[in-house]
Amino acid sequence: MNVQTVMVIGAGQMGSGIAQVCAQAGYKVFLNDLKPEFVERGLGGINKNLSRNVEKGRITADTRDSILANITASTDLQDASQVDLVIEAAVENMEIKSKIFAQLDEIAPAHAILASNTSSLPITEIAAATKRPEKVIGMHFMNPVPVMKLVEIIRGLATADEVYQTIEDMTKTLEKVPVEVNDAPGFISNRILLPMINEAIYALHEGVASVEAIDDVMKLGMNHPMGPLTLADFIGLDTCLYIMETLHEGFGDDKYRPCPLLRKYVKAGWYGKKSGRGFYVYE
Numbered sequence: 424m425n426v427q428t429v430m431v432i433g434a435g436q437m438g439s440g441i442a443q444v445c446a447q448a449g450y451k452v453f454l455n456d457l458k459p460e461f462v463e464r465g466l467g468g469i470n471k472n473l474s475r476n477v478e479k480g481r482i483t484a485d486t487r488d489s490i491l492a493n494i495t496a497s498t499d500l501q502d503a504s505q506v507d508l509v510i511e512a513a514v515e516n517m518e519i520k521s522k523i524f525a526q527l528d529e530i531a532p533a534h535a536i537l538a539s540n541t542s543s544l545p546i547t548e549i550a551a552a553t554k555r556p557e558k559v560i561g562m563h564f565m566n567p568v569p570v571m572k573l574v575e576i577i578r579g580l581a582t583a584d585e586v587y588q589t590i591e592d593m594t595k596t597l598e599k600v601p602v603e604v605n606d607a608p609g610f611i612s613n614r615i616l617l618p619m620i621n622e623a624i625y626a627l628h629e630g631v632a633s634v635e636a637i638d639d640v641m642k643l644g645m646n647h648p649m650g651p652l653t654l655a656d657f658i659g660l661d662t663c664l665y666i667m668e669t670l671h672e673g674f675g676d677d678k679y680r681p682c683p684l685l686r687k688y689v690k691a692g693w694y695g696k697k698s699g700r701g702f703y704v705y706e
């Protein structure tokens with residue numbers, strides 16, 4: 424199948440990045456969110472990113488404008504009736520995602536593939552909300568999307584081989600590297616990454632070391648480009664908590680229990696960089 428038109432659902436940090444890379448690759452993109460101001464915020468971020476590339480001489484102002492012209496703002500899910508592929512990047516919550524996929528199943532053309540950028544939720548369960556589970560797949564982009572090369576492609580139980588192939592090929596057109604993974608809690612990336620972040624939060628919670636000291640140990644001692652608490656702030660602490668809960672429930676193993684301090688921060692609305700405060704304070 425030849426993908427030409429894409430809808431991205433959720434104009435947050437991931438959705439806007441995904442819309443940007445799709446538009447850069449020449450796809451026509453609908454960027455959808457619940458309210459016009461949410462879509463505008465996402466578009467503003469894309470414009471800022473691209474304008475930085477113009478200033479640095481990486482692209483021309485004309486190229487920026489033609490990339491932006493590939494993106495149409497949307498607050499109506501009915502726009503999915505015009506697309507070949509939907510990439511859902513709304514919040515990490517099974518109830519919300521299932522509802523979106525059930526609606527998309529009614530609206531999107533029969534040939535359309537429905538992908539989720541979920542960080543950890545089972546693709547098989549999301550697919551069960553539709554009558555086309557063979558056309559449902561995981562496309563797990565990394566943050567920040569325009570920079571990071573990896574896309575984990577997750578096969579649900581029923582995902583058809585030709586659907587996998589279409590998505591693998593499409594991912595390469597975005598100048599990303601697809602890696603095939605089967606459906607299991609947290610896939611590969613977050614099954615390994617999030618327990619490390621959660622352990623760093625436990626170390627802080629137990630007073631073993633300060634935020635800065637924990638990050639310094641992992642940066643200077645393990646050669647990580649950023650410390651786990653900084654990374655948690657970048658991912659979003661609400662997203663980190665959802666993922667730990669998914670691992671905990673999915674494996675039924677207490678080694679994945681979310682740290683109480685993570686829960687406390689999320690309850691306080693300290694979501695990390697996107698809310699201005701997490702383990703660090705952001706301007």
Ligand SMILES: NC(=O)c1ccc[n+]([C@@H]2O[C@H](COP(=O)([O-])OP(=O)(O)OC[C@H]3O[C@@H](n4cnc5c(N)ncnc54)[C@H](O)[C@@H]3O)[C@@H](O)[C@H]2O)c1
Nearest residue numbers: 433434435436437438456457512513514515541542566658
């Ligand atoms: N943050 C990361 O590092 C990261 C990395 C990979 C994958 N993900 C996954 O990507 C998804 C989005 O994460 P994010 O960090 O961009 O979150 P975010 O909070 O920045 O953005 C989510 C957006 O979805 C919108 N939204 C919520 N419900 C919606 C609905 N029913 N219809 C349309 N829009 C809706 C919200 O208004 C918001 O703008 C999550 O599933 C997350 O697990 C996140």
